[in-house]
Amino acid sequence: MIKIIIKNGLENLLWDMCIDPALKPRLRRLSETYLEQLFGLDDQLVTPELMVKACTFYTGHLVKSHFGGWKEVAIPRANQEAIMAEKMNRAIEHYNSRCLKSFFIHWFSYVKTTRERLVVSLLRLREMFYTQRQKLILAIWKEKARQRSKSREDDLISKHELQLRKWKYKLLKSKAVEEKPISPEQSASEAALSAVPVEFEIAALPDRAILLVGRALLMWAGLAICGELAVRIDFSTSKNIADKCVVTTLQKWRLTVLRLNFQGCHFRTKTLKAVSHCKNLQELNLSDCQSLTDESMRHISEGCPGVLYLNLSNTAITNRTMRLLPRYFHNLQNLSLAYCRKFTDKGLQYLNLGDGCHKLIYLDLSGCTQISVQGFRNIANSCTGIMHLTINDMPTLTDNCVKVLVEKCPHISTVVFLGSPHISDRAFKALSSCNLKKIRFEGNKRITDACFKYIDKNYPGINHIYMVDCKALTDSSLKSLSVLKQLAVLNLTNCVRISDTGLRQFLDGPASMRLRELNLTNCTLLGDTSIVRLSER
Numbered sequence: 001m002i003k004i005i006i007k008n009g010l011e012n013l014l015w016d017m018c019i020d021p022a023l024k025p026r027l028r029r030l031s032e033t034y035l036e037q038l039f040g041l042d043d044q045l046v047t048p049e050l051m052v053k054a055c056t057f058y059t060g061h062l063v064k065s066h067f068g069g070w071k072e073v074a075i076p077r078a079n080q081e082a083i084m085a086e087k088m089n090r091a092i093e094h095y096n097s098r099c100l101k102s103f104f105i106h107w108f109s110y111v112k113t114t115r116e117r118l119v120v121s122l123l124r125l126r127e128m129f130y131t132q133r134q135k136l137i138l139a140i141w142k143e144k145a146r147q148r149s150k151s152r153e154d155d156l157i158s159k160h161e162l163q164l165r166k167w168k169y170k171l172l173k174s175k176a177v178e179e180k181p182i183s184p185e186q187s188a189s190e191a192a193l194s195a196v197p198v199e200f201e202i203a204a205l206p207d208r209a210i211l212l213v214g215r216a217l218l219m220w221a222g223l224a225i226c227g228e229l230a231v232r233i234d235f236s237t238s239k240n241i242a243d244k245c246v247v248t249t250l251q252k253w254r255l256t257v258l259r260l261n262f263q264g265c266h267f268r269t270k271t272l273k274a275v276s277h278c279k280n281l282q283e284l285n286l287s288d289c290q291s292l293t294d295e296s297m298r299h300i301s302e303g304c305p306g307v308l309y310l311n312l313s314n315t316a317i318t319n320r321t322m323r324l325l326p327r328y329f330h331n332l333q334n335l336s337l338a339y340c341r342k343f344t345d346k347g348l349q350y351l352n353l354g355d356g357c358h359k360l361i362y363l364d365l366s367g368c369t370q371i372s373v374q375g376f377r378n379i380a381n382s383c384t385g386i387m388h389l390t391i392n393d394m395p396t397l398t399d400n401c402v403k404v405l406v407e408k409c410p411h412i413s414t415v416v417f418l419g420s421p422h423i424s425d426r427a428f429k430a431l432s433s434c435n436l437k438k439i440r441f442e443g444n445k446r447i448t449d450a451c452f453k454y455i456d457k458n459y460p461g462i463n464h465i466y467m468v469d470c471k472a473l474t475d476s477s478l479k480s481l482s483v484l485k486q487l488a489v490l491n492l493t494n495c496v497r498i499s500d501t502g503l504r505q506f507l508d509g510p511a512s513m514r515l516r517e518l519n520l521t522n523c524t525l526l527g528d529t530s531i532v533r534l535s536e537r
Contacts, residue, residue: 262284337365352378383409413437470492
């Protein structure tokens, strides 16, 4: 076909000459009349020259495009190796840069970690250096203090011996003058003898007297060595002591022991009954003793009527034990019933039986959620002399409970209500009838600035205020507290609404003159101005 095209030229090129004759479309040639109707008159048709030129351009374009594609496929480029080499160089450079970046990141991370470890090590070394230096300073100070004390003691002993010799000399001289006159030689010799320390020969005593002296010396030595043990015995430090050893110890020191601590001990009921042998016992701590029963408390109360301090927190006592307290512990001053949840309001009513617990000064009812308003009314009727009241972790405590309690307990000076969220300004107002010295509130959102509005009139002698996590307190509270002249400790941690204005008003008042402790942790509104004002005080 190509030879035919070369031989006849492009002018005789037909559009269907490359098609198989069997596949050519069967079209009827149009007459001139039809062509004239389709394309118009002769003057409107394309001239043969233009048609030849168009066909020539089209066929040339086809030949050129196909020839160019065939050329690219058949004949390889001369500079293809150079192009490939350039691409490889670029790929190698990119790979090297990626590797360098990765290595730099790992190196930077290593250097950063190493530096942090170095800083931590230096801080630890500095802390160890300061600690060792303090220990060394304390050791040197202790040694010097011991030497000074020893020298002072030696001086006192020498002075005492000198005074004793002078006194003996004067005594002998006065006796000699009264009895008979002596010569100067005799008086001088007697004075010389009196300067010698007087010694006594124990062997000259009778055998019975020597035996009594030996027993007395042994007794004094035992009391000197075990004096602290004879007064206070603490079983809480070692909870693996056998019950037999406990009973033996209590029987041995039953007359001299004053304080017993059984905190967290798991002894048998029979072992705890041995406490009743300590007739002079004054302080008894039975907190966290799960083996303590009402029967054990009955034996203890009958044998130890002089107890002043009694801690029964977190035990299983019931109303039977509450009935024993006013019957036997007439001098009880400190009582802790924290987290004892098996007694009821009726048990608190027993505190008023007989002589009652009218000498009670300190009472701890933390965690006793079973106590109602009637229970607090029973406490007020029984323990009118309470001065220190602690009620922590008690979500059931309300304003009415505090109100009925303070109506008959006007001597309350310290109240601690940590974890009692339902206390409000009404309870604070009810406490105005008491001469409060110390208040501690924590985690309460119902106490507002109104509770401090007349604090200078209601609590003129208050010196300790602990109001932590009371979100409703603002600068007005600090302004009200600024007039307290006796205030020594103020803790407003996590009171987030306090700002520089309130602190400035507080520091300008007379309350800041005697203040020795101020805690404003997590008061985020305080700025540099407050720090400057505090540094100027």
